[in-house]
Amino acid sequence: MHIVVCIKQVPDSAQIRVHPVTNTIMRQGVPTIINPYDLFALEEALRLRDTYGGEVTVLTMGPPMAEDALRKALGYGADRAVLLTDRYFAGSDTLATSYALSQAIAKVGETFGTPDIVFTGKQTIDGDTAQVGPGIAKRLDLMQLTYVAKIPSIDLAAGEIKVERRCEGGTQMLQSRLPCLITMLEGTNEVRRGSLEDALYAARSQVLRWSAADAGIDDLTRCGLRGSPTVVKRVFAPTARAEKAALIDAAERNLRDLADELIAAILTRGPALEQELAFNSGE
């Protein structure tokens, strides 16, 4: 089977700083990582390949430096990597991104065999929208299976797949058809450590670098800023709250007094809480 995994290179959010004057993200020196949610998608794809045979192609859209993310993915054991990079893609919103990626997936399919499954992570940690996966599914007319926690079975001959999908309040057991798009839930598998062999393969491998034209995109008005119906009008830092917390200094106080003082302070600010807490505590 052929599986395509869409990944994204993101700044490590724990280390992001905002420029205090210009309100822009200071990217210099911020390390980039593969979007952590995408690793669960990649791992699931590799497991399916190991079980059913076939190949895993990883695909990303981004600046030339996103090649690093693809090399890491090869190091985990992916067979092939495609970097979709072109200045025409700059400023893409979710609609334009899903357009470009779906065109590239179609091209990957023409070149290396039609994919049976396209994987994405649940969402990215920088954009957080969870909308690109559904966008790709709709454009390529793939069955859309989001928030998948488990893939109990695939019948390649019949083109059938069964998945467990997390939803509000429970888990749906779904049967659907290949080809499909799966957004994989986090924490659903344990991401492997790549083998030495994979590391050597990653070092030797060529990352395919495709422009918009290489991906067969001839309508550039659907890409990047021009192809994005949304417009970012204003970017600003969250305003700080005017007052800071009222602090209780704990130095050299016994814990019991301190706890009583804190509870008194809580109930002074929220007198209605006493009944609420007592009721809740089931007394």
Next chain:
Amino acid sequence: MSSANREAPRPASGRAGTKKELPDHFKEYRHVWVFIELERGQVHPVSFELLGEGRKLADKLGVELAGIVLGPPGETTQSAVAEAFAYGADLVYNVEAPLLADYRNEPFTKAMTDLVNAHKPEILLLGATTLGRDLAGSVATTLKTGLTADCTELDVDTDGSLAATRPTFGGSLLCTIYTLNYRPQMATVRPRVMAMPRRMDKPVGRVIRHQLSVAEDDIVTKILGFLPDSQSGKANLAYADVVVAGGLGLGAAENLQLVKDLARAIGAEHGCSRPLVQKGWLSADRQIGQTGKTIRPKLYIAAGISGAIQHRVGVEGADLIVAINTDPNAPIFDFAHLGIITDAIRFLPALTEAFTRRLSPHSRDKLAS
């Protein structure tokens, strides 16, 4: 690459200016719609929160607010219709069909896009739940319109455009996003981000019914079964009135028990900050913050949580935030109301004990007498 994640944010002029003119065929798009999320007989509360926001937008625009109710024929769907009116809708569009009994992407996308194409709303709001996010992406892509996900603020600009504000880069920045020359303007909002409006007893008003234009045979994905979460195991963090959470300051996974003990003593839900989920100390459904749950409790106690921006985004709606942390410079003290500078590992047992003493029936009787 979300709309909020462009390589470099640009000033409002320039490219925004080139997109100002709304094509003529979109000018007839009017009114504000809220998708009423009905699953297994229950309306998700986020739908009522959105009706509250939708009401304000509709009033500013001088248009009507409609609820969109898709569900199986019968009482639960009709009671969802009635609830939409009780929470502020002027009218309801209703599609009833047996195959809308459980959520699946295909029939719901079809029902929704057909309604939009027939009745042309200018704004369409959905909850950013697993269902809402699954549906919104398909609907927006089918309609080829703009979608702003996980908004924290919605407003109407002077020219009548929807100004949708959302956090980006884990909450480090906020950006306001417009869909200037496509309709409808779509946005999703996470549960608990907006306040719950007051329910009014109102009669059922105008209901416009539609047929679903697909049959079961047209739908590829079949539901084989449904496993409900057991009541005990799964957290209902988002809607809890009291929440206690732990962070890296707890030092070790076993110290989470101190958080759970306090939570049990005061009838709270427990949660944690993102690093603890990444370390595998707690499951992802207990995570509080931008990439986890947004909470809006009456009381929130954060133990050993430094208060990174991505955590702050998820807790700012709490009425009273109490922070326990050894570091007086921790960012959590910038948005907590009450702070205590001490080691959570030592202090939590004392606090649990003090609460138990205070809340026991015996001591309450004494207080009352």
